[in-house]
Amino acid sequence: xxxxxxxxxxxxxxxxxxxxxxxxxxxxxxxxxxxxxxxxxxxxxxxxxxxxxxxxxxxxxxxxxxxxxxxxxxxxxxxxxxxxxxxxxxxxxxxxxxxxxxxxxxxxxxxxxxxxxxxxxxxxxxxxxxxxxxxxxxxxxxxxxxxxxxxxxxxxxxxxxxxxxxxxxxxxxxxxxxxxxxxxxxxxxxxxxxxxxxxxxxxxxxxxxxxxxxxxxxxxxxxxxxxxxxxxxxxxxxxxxxxxxxxxxxxxxxxxxxxxxxxxxxxxxxxxxxxxxxxxxxxxxxxxxxxxxxxxxxxxxxxxxxxxx
Amino acid sequence: xxxxxxxxxxxxxxxxxxxxxxxxxxxxxxxxxxxxxxxxxxxxxxxxxxxxxxxxxxxxxxxxxxxxxxxxxxxxxxxxxxxxxxxxxxxxxxxxxxxxxxxxxxxxxxxxxxxxxxxxxxxxxxxxxxxxxxxxxxxxxxxxxxxxxxxxxxxxxxxxxxxxxxxxxxxxxxxxxxxxxxxxxxxxxxxxxxxxxxxxxxxxxxxxxxxxxxxxxxxxxxxxxxxxxxxxxxxxxxxxxxxxxxxxxxxxxxxxxxxxxxxxxxxxxxxxxxxxxxxxxxxxxxxxxxxxxxxxxxxxxxxxxxxxx
Amino acid sequence: xxxxxxxxxxxxxxxxxxxxxxxxxxxxxxxxxxxxxxxxxxxxxxxxxxxxxxxxxxxxxxxxxxxxxxxxxxxxxxxxxxxxxxxxxxxxxxxxxxxxxxxxxxxxxxxxxxxxxxxxxxxxxxxxxxxxxxxxxxxxxxxxxxxxxxxxxxxxxxxxxxxxxxxxxxxxxxxxxxxxxxxxxxxxxxxxxxxxxxxxxxxxxxxxxxxxxxxxxxxxxxxxxxxxxxxxxxxxxxxxxxxxxxxxxxxxxxxxxxxxxxxxxxxxxxxxxxxxxxxxxxxxxxxxxxxxxxxxxxxxxxxxxxxxx
Numbered sequence: 001x002x003x004x005x006x007x008x009x010x011x012x013x014x015x016x017x018x019x020x021x022x023x024x025x026x027x028x029x030x031x032x033x034x035x036x037x038x039x040x041x042x043x044x045x046x047x048x049x050x051x052x053x054x055x056x057x058x059x060x061x062x063x064x065x066x067x068x069x070x071x072x073x074x075x076x077x078x079x080x081x082x083x084x085x086x087x088x089x090x091x092x093x094x095x096x097x098x099x100x101x102x103x104x105x106x107x108x109x110x111x112x113x114x115x116x117x118x119x120x121x122x123x124x125x126x127x128x129x130x131x132x133x134x135x136x137x138x139x140x141x142x143x144x145x146x147x148x149x150x151x152x153x154x155x156x157x158x159x160x161x162x163x164x165x166x167x168x169x170x171x172x173x174x175x176x177x178x179x180x181x182x183x184x185x186x187x188x189x190x191x192x193x194x195x196x197x198x199x200x201x202x203x204x205x206x207x208x209x210x211x212x213x214x215x216x217x218x219x220x221x222x223x224x225x226x227x228x229x230x231x232x233x234x235x236x237x238x239x240x241x242x243x244x245x246x247x248x249x250x251x252x253x254x255x256x257x258x259x260x261x262x263x264x265x266x267x268x269x270x271x272x273x274x275x276x277x278x279x280x281x282x283x284x285x286x287x288x289x290x291x292x293x294x295x296x297x298x299x300x301x302x303x304x305x306x307x308x309x
Numbered sequence: 310x311x312x313x314x315x316x317x318x319x320x321x322x323x324x325x326x327x328x329x330x331x332x333x334x335x336x337x338x339x340x341x342x343x344x345x346x347x348x349x350x351x352x353x354x355x356x357x358x359x360x361x362x363x364x365x366x367x368x369x370x371x372x373x374x375x376x377x378x379x380x381x382x383x384x385x386x387x388x389x390x391x392x393x394x395x396x397x398x399x400x401x402x403x404x405x406x407x408x409x410x411x412x413x414x415x416x417x418x419x420x421x422x423x424x425x426x427x428x429x430x431x432x433x434x435x436x437x438x439x440x441x442x443x444x445x446x447x448x449x450x451x452x453x454x455x456x457x458x459x460x461x462x463x464x465x466x467x468x469x470x471x472x473x474x475x476x477x478x479x480x481x482x483x484x485x486x487x488x489x490x491x492x493x494x495x496x497x498x499x500x501x502x503x504x505x506x507x508x509x510x511x512x513x514x515x516x517x518x519x520x521x522x523x524x525x526x527x528x529x530x531x532x533x534x535x536x537x538x539x540x541x542x543x544x545x546x547x548x549x550x551x552x553x554x555x556x557x558x559x560x561x562x563x564x565x566x567x568x569x570x571x572x573x574x575x576x577x578x579x580x581x582x583x584x585x586x587x588x589x590x591x592x593x594x595x596x597x598x599x600x601x602x603x604x605x606x607x608x609x610x611x612x613x614x615x616x617x618x
Numbered sequence: 619x620x621x622x623x624x625x626x627x628x629x630x631x632x633x634x635x636x637x638x639x640x641x642x643x644x645x646x647x648x649x650x651x652x653x654x655x656x657x658x659x660x661x662x663x664x665x666x667x668x669x670x671x672x673x674x675x676x677x678x679x680x681x682x683x684x685x686x687x688x689x690x691x692x693x694x695x696x697x698x699x700x701x702x703x704x705x706x707x708x709x710x711x712x713x714x715x716x717x718x719x720x721x722x723x724x725x726x727x728x729x730x731x732x733x734x735x736x737x738x739x740x741x742x743x744x745x746x747x748x749x750x751x752x753x754x755x756x757x758x759x760x761x762x763x764x765x766x767x768x769x770x771x772x773x774x775x776x777x778x779x780x781x782x783x784x785x786x787x788x789x790x791x792x793x794x795x796x797x798x799x800x801x802x803x804x805x806x807x808x809x810x811x812x813x814x815x816x817x818x819x820x821x822x823x824x825x826x827x828x829x830x831x832x833x834x835x836x837x838x839x840x841x842x843x844x845x846x847x848x849x850x851x852x853x854x855x856x857x858x859x860x861x862x863x864x865x866x867x868x869x870x871x872x873x874x875x876x877x878x879x880x881x882x883x884x885x886x887x888x889x890x891x892x893x894x895x896x897x898x899x900x901x902x903x904x905x906x907x908x909x910x911x912x913x914x915x916x917x918x919x920x921x922x923x924x925x926x927x
Contacts, residue, residue: 116819157789169523202515206820207846210883214787214876215868228516250524254498254605258523261500265519296872478832511824537825561835563807563914567832570809574828 019235025238039115055106056088063099064247065092065147070106073277074113077160079127081116082134089141094182094213099251100148102243104167107157109179114159117304120288121297132284134227135160136195136277143167143199144270146259148250152243154236159219165230169262172242175233177220182229189296195281198269204228362390364415365397373556374456379415383422386469388436390425391443392541398450408560409457411552413478414464418488423468425612429597430606441593444469445504445586452476452508453579455568457559463545463553466490467527474539475508478559478571481551484542486529490534491538495525498598501590507578513537531589538615658744671699673724674706681717682865683710683765688724692731699734700752707759716845718766718869720861723773723788727797735922737867738906739915739920750902753778754813754895761785761817762888766868768863771853776836777810783848784817787868787880790860795838795850800847804834807914808905811898817889822846902922 012017048057053071053239058064067088069075077085092098092136105111119131142149142164149168156179165171165181173179183200185192192200192213201209208227212219234242250258287293357366362380369375376397378384386394401407414420428440451458451473458477465488466474474480474490482488494501501509501522510518517536521528534541543551556568559567582589596602666675671689676682685706687693695703710890712717723729725824737749760782767786774797775783783789783799791797801818810818810831819827826845830837842848852860868876881926891898 037320170520186871186875186879189875191875191882194882197882202519204516205514205823206883207822210820210880211788211849213879213883214871216871218877231520253495253525257495257498257500257525261495261522262519264500264503264506265515265522423788466622479829511828513825540829562804562832562834566807566809566834570804570831571828573809573812573815574824574831 006082032129032251051084051088053078054084054088056092057094058095060097062248063097063251064245065098065101065246067092067101067103068106069112072107075105075107075161076113076116076134077138077164079114079119079134081132082131082138086134086137089138089145093141093145094146096122097251098147099255100150100247101145102150102152102240102247103164104137104152104243108155110155110161111151111153111157111179111181112161114157114161114163117297117301121294121301125285125289128285128288129281132281133277136273136280138268139163139167139195139199140273143266144263146262148247148258150243150247150250152239153179153181153230154239155179156218158184159188162229163196163199165202166265168258170232170246171230172232172234172239172246173221173224173230174236174239175221176236177222180218180220181224182218184216184218187218188216188300190293194276194286195269195273195280198272199309202266202269319407344415360393360397361391362387363393363397365401367401367404369406371557372406372560373553374407374410376410376412376527377402377415378413378421381416383419384414385422385425385472386418386447386473387425388428388440388443391440391447394615395443395446395450398447398454402450402454402456406562407456409456409459411459411461411549411556412473413461413549413552417464419464419470420460420462420466420488420490421473422465422469423472426606426610430603430610434594434598437594437597438590441590442586445582445589448472448476448504448508449579449582452575453572455564455571457556457567459476459552459556459559462488462490462539463548464488467493468497471538472505472508474583475512479541479555480531480539481540481541481543481548482533482553483545483548486528486531489527490533491525491527492522492525493527495523497525497526497609499602501612502593504578504582504589511575511578527578594595619844625880649771669702669706672702672706676713676716676802677709678715680866681715683716683719684708685719685721686724687722687730690725690830692728693723693725693779694731694734695753695756695859696734697737697749697752700749700756704752704755704759707756707763711759711763711765717873718768718865719763719846720770720858720865721767721782722770722858722861723803726773728773728779728834728860729771729775729797729799730779730782731774731781732781735915735919737739739919740805743907746903746906747899751895754898757781757785757813758888758891760884761884762881764873764880766865766876768861768865768868771797771799771848772857773797774836776802778805780847781817784821788850788864790850790852790857790864791839791842791848792854792857793839794854795840798836798838798841800834800836801831802834802836802905804832805836806834806918808911811889812894813891813898816890820884820887820907894911 048055054074055068055070057066057068059066064234069081071078071081075081089101092101114136120128123131143194149170151165151171153165153171153173155174158181162181162183170272173181183192183196185196200213204212204227206232211217212227219227219229221230221233225233232242232246235281288297358363362378362384364377364379366375366377368375378390380387380390384390389567398410403411424444429437458479460474460477460480462474462480462482464483467490471490471492482490492505494499494505506518506522509522513521513536520526521536528536528538530539530542534542541551541555597606655803671687671688671693673688675684675686677684687699688700689696693699707719710719716719734754767788768785769786769789771783771789771791773792776799780799780801782912791799801814801816815827815831818831821829822845829835830845832908837845837847839848839851841850850860850864906915
């Protein structure tokens with residue numbers, strides 16, 4: 001049912017069914033109005049579920065969920081992380097008590113470091129396929145979410161981390177010039193997929209996207225604000241307060257009209273990936289399977305390891 | 310002939326004939342060079358025609374028409390208003406003496422309040438159809454006009470009023486922070502149609518449009534300037550003077566090249582509505598026929614009535 | 619054949635070998651690392667070739683070519699100039715020692731005056747066809763170049779001159795308010811082709827392009843910076859130094875990822891011309907063949923002649 005809802009929402013015009021790989025418990029019919037709770041328990045105003053890598057807390061009185069990335073050291077988007085992320089989003093999406101989600105990091109200085117490079121190195125074709133599908137899935141859910149999504153970017157956010165922020169409705173960043181954000185894939189010798197690019201262009205426009213993507217730029221927070229990559233900077237200690245205020249402003253609107261408007265703005269770009277999903281997976285596999293790419297990813301990982309130790 | 314011209318101009322690629330509903334006097338062959346005047350009358354340098362709701366005055370020496378909305382209390386876009394608007398535009402479009410039109414309001418504090426909600430409330434399917442077609446017609450004529458169109462926004466301009474301004478070539482607004490402008494449909498629980506959105510995106514870009522439409526924002530004049538929603542602010546008493554100066558600047562260009570350039574810029578968006586016109590009408594009807602929407606429109610009207618009294 | 623080859627290169631989703639139509643000396647197997655030089659000569663770090671109208675100097679140690687327009691009085695884009703330009707670009711493109719090109723003018727005060735009007739006046743259909751194909755060819759090569767392209771705009775740059783700058787990856791302009799840049803075709807009563815427009819929109823966005831193209835605006839350097847038409851202004855004497863620094867920054871990125879990213883950003887617009895190339899030529903011919911256009915071009919040339927003398 002969840003999958004059907006999502007498919008209807010995203011892919012109205014002749015589109016593949018999405019998310020067929022979701023766990024059974026999520027596809028099962030649930031009592032429509034409230035959350036699926038064991039009978040007999042009192043309704044708590046706050047409901048949290050935490051898995052390994054992401055902590056989610058839903059305040060049912062406000063309808064706002066807080067989603068905190070807590071996968072040390074750098075919240076990298078591993079297969080496991082992405083799967084948890086998609087499942088968490090779907091759970092919230094299908095919970096009528098939830099209208100908005102604030103996404104932030106539980107770790108200091110980093111929002112998310114982006115795709116986990118170990119998932120792209122020395123693995124099987126099957127693994128690459130599963131991994132890339134999980135990246136797509138996460139983005140389709142987040143960019144196409146009916147909920148209000150606010151990114152509270154409390155640390156650096158390169159590559160896939162930047163994509164997560166770009167996919168939200170609003171981006172607030174801690175005004176620390178040491179924190180940077182950007183789609184810096186080109187720096188690593190790899191190319192951001194077309195739907196990363198589409199999402200970026202929708203936020204900053206064609207010219208800024210063209211330059212930033214070619215240079216693989218990581219923009220310090222003040223520059224990110226100037227380019228429109230984030231909507232607002234606030235002192236780090238006020239970040240969550242501000243995120244809550246912005247969320248309240250967005251939730252003041254009637255859901256239905258806001259959701260249809262959001263779909264209207266994002267549908268073309270979502271449809272494009274849905275229509276080319278398998279092709280996009282093939283492209284990723286053929287790219288990542290190249291010895292030259294494997295070599296440069298290995299070198300990059302060596303460098304990261306050395307830096308750590 | 311007029312209709313054919315417009316159809317050719319707007320809908321080059323496989324497109325419905327537009328404007329077939331125009332009054333016979335407008336479709337009739339007219340003496341090509343000058344305006345259709347009874348013989349014997351001297352040619353006046355200034356020629357005005359006024360209907361119920363819009364006053365039009367053409368200065369044939371400058372080639373500039375002044376179009377003033379005068380439908381109290383708030384210049385709402387009723388079926389009657391829209392029909393007059395389209396007819397006035399077509400009359401000017403087909404008058405070779407007219408090269409540009411300045412659109413403004415004859416009422417204080419309001420440019421136009423947008424679509425007339427009474428036309429959407431408790432009426433028949435036939436009425437909704439006729440009304441929506443008139444909204445489309447007005448936009449196709451205005452956004453696709455060969456004339457230079459300057460909006461002198463001398464008051465607030467929500468929703469459909471904002472669309473009128475967005476469809477012009479240039480927008481000058483009175484620098485009164487109490488005047489606001491925006492596509493605030495979402496605030497009323499309704500959704501701006503895709504071609505309102507396309508027009509908006511063409512002016513302010515994707516990101517600003519996405520946020521503003523989802524929040525149903527009404528932007529005070531200074532903010533509207535900052536977002537690029539209007540091109541210029543001037544003190545209210547200088548608005549018409551400035552509009553005339555801007556018009557003169559645009560009319561300094563050779564018409565033919567300017568018109569072809571305008572068509573090149575706007576054709577894709579115009580074509581999109583022309584190609585989906587009947588579908589768009591169906592969407593409107595199915596939306597407006599919903600009991601939930603009728604209810605929220607009734608509540609909104611009640612609120613307006615109370616505010617007035 | 620050149621057109622077809624180029625079309626294949628640009629308009630594909632997987633990547634074909636480049637530029638198979640190259641002169642034999644360029645296609646010949648060459649010793650991979652260095653340039654093809656007669657044996658016995660010492661390897662020069664700098665290799666230059668100069669034709670009539672464009673001087674090209676390649677510094678093989680840095681991989682950067684300097685291309686200087688030197689076709690007095692105003693570097694107008696004649697058939698001969700365009701042919702030389704395309705051939706020079708192709709030679710560099712196929713020279714593995716070349717990774718970037720800086721384009722500037724060897725003449726004072728003018729970057730390029732744009733298309734040579736004498737090529738459009740009183741000539742045969744065959745000539746118009748050949749000329750327009752050469753304009754297209756130049757743009758397809760420059761906008762689609764795999765090299766980093768930096769425009770060092772050291773003088774005014776109207777119409778086609780502006781297109782050359784817009785087609786580069788980065789634009790630096792001398793901060794002289796007497797120098798202006800813009801697609802001012804409308805001022806001459808002609809219309810910029812759709813791919814000039816597409817290139818412009820990709821740089822400055824839809825709204826600025828719409829207004830600037832309709833008014834045929836020539837923007838003084840400071841205004842051009844504000845509109846995003848150029849990326850940076852520097853004092854004229856620092857222009858080349860700055861261009862070299864920007865080039866070094868862009869060349870710090872791995873070529874392959876940067877090139878694929880550039881293709882991803884520009885492909886849609888390049889493909890559009892490739893798909894409509896013959897139609898675009900026909901449009902040009904039918905336009906330029908009109909007596910009214912011929913007349914206005916002749917008048918314009920008379921005016922230029924008078925101004926000179």
